[in-house]
Amino acid sequence: MRFFECSSLPNHFSPFSSQFLTHLLILHTLSLTVEASTRNNYQWSYDSDVFGGPDFWGLVEKDWWMCRKGRLQSPIDIQPDRLLFDASVKPVRLDKLPVLSEFVNTGQMVRIRIGYSTKKPSVNITNGPLYGYRYRVQRIDFHMGRGKENGSEHTINGRRFPMEVQLVAFNTDLYPNFTAASKSPHGIAILSVLVDFGAQTNQELTKLTIATASISYKDQRVQMADFEPWRLLPFTRDIITYEGSLTSPGCHETVTWIILNQPIFITREHFEEWSHLYHTMEGAEKVPVAPNYRKIQETNNRLVRTNIxxxxxxxxxxxxxxxxxxxxxxxxxxxxxxxxxxxxx
Structure with missing residues (x-):
């Protein structure tokens, strides 16, 4: 079984075929599904030791001022003894469908961009703390450590995990696209899965581990065949939720975070494979992508709710x-x- 395919066109596509045109349309759609802040040419970074790192996000671009002044920023440290039980918070639902997708190295992170067509409709997040709104999964971001350094963005009682998988979705009931939603109330939902070390790697994470060899350098990408986002989720109905922000520029405080109460697992050998991903273009000096997480932000008396x-x-x-x-x-x-x-x- 082939887990992924290269992004080159299959042999049966001709320049005038409907399949060819459909393929181009899908790729064009995927190329546009990037939040507004990443369209500019500023090379921001998660490295706090360089100009362009998180400490400078709110200074170098006028549209990123929330990164510096926001009071509802993410990620945060989840403290179990301060969780507020809320019986009205229901389990979250993610559609169990395969998706059109490409796995890409953006330089700051590796990301799955998700498209859709009439044959493969969008995958949505519903229920949970989302007030009845429907959120379309736009992308999946991967934050990770390297070597002995863990790289999850959220921490639990101060503990950071090896990786964090974030399914980023926008509210299609209220907004026409991701860009509009990212700057608007109830615009974004992020379903977060922590990744811990274990004896076996999650099935879908294994596919992605194999595919990392094809996207070692910035701007490299590969198409994923029949990728199923729901298989990245653990088997649990228990969640933690709070109102926060995007963890990349411009840090808009429009995100409902939903953190699942179980991890998925990765072996140490597979985790090592993710360390061969670079922030730089092929041929340039190799600068690793990882670690690529934003530091913990102040909770500022926000309610962190749970159905546990x-x-x-x-x-x-x-x-x-x-x-x-x-x-x-x-x-x-x-x-x-x-x-x-x-x-x-």
Missing amino acids: QHKMSYNCNVSVNKIHYRANHVAPQQHSTRRHNNPFV
Whole structure:
């Protein structure tokens, strides 16, 4: 089975065929699905030690002022003992459909850009804390560490994870496109999955690990055959949610963040493969993409809600070893067994 295909046109496409024209239209659509801030020529970076790093985002471009002045910025540290249980927060839903997609190295990160057609409609995020709105998945961003440094953007009780997968979607009920939605209320939803080390790599993450060899350098891309975003999600109905911002310029505070309460896993060997991705063009000096995460931002008294009944008056159901949320009360003799089998419960 082939997990991905090169971005060159298949042999059966002729310059005048309907398949050829459709293919060009899809690629053109994918090329336009980038937030407005990335269209300019400024080479921003996640490296805090260089001009253009996060400390300068709010200074170098007038449209990025929110990166410096915003009070609802992301990412944040999730603190289990400060989560607010909210029974009205329902489990989130992601359509279980294959998508048209390309895997691209943008220089700042690796990203899956998602297109759609009549034969392969868009994939949507619904339910959860989204107030009945429908959000179309536009892209999937990957934030990662390198070597012994972990690279998730969100942390749990100060712990950073090896990777974070972010499914970025915009509100199609209110806005015509991603650019308009990214600057508008209730415009963006980001479904976030933390990635931890494990004995086996998630099935869909394995496909992407293989494909990284084709996008080592900036602007390289490869088409993905029958990629299924929903397979990147863990099997859980438990979520954490808060109102925040994009974690790249211009840091617009229009994002409903939804963080799933279980990780997916990657082996250390596969994680190492992601370290061979470079911020630079082929032929230039090799500057690694990773680590590519924004530093933790102040919570500023925001409510961080969950549908997990993690606090009980007669039993402390919070563990700080890993993410370890307790969704339901269990007898003391069962507690250690469940924690061992599923650290996210």
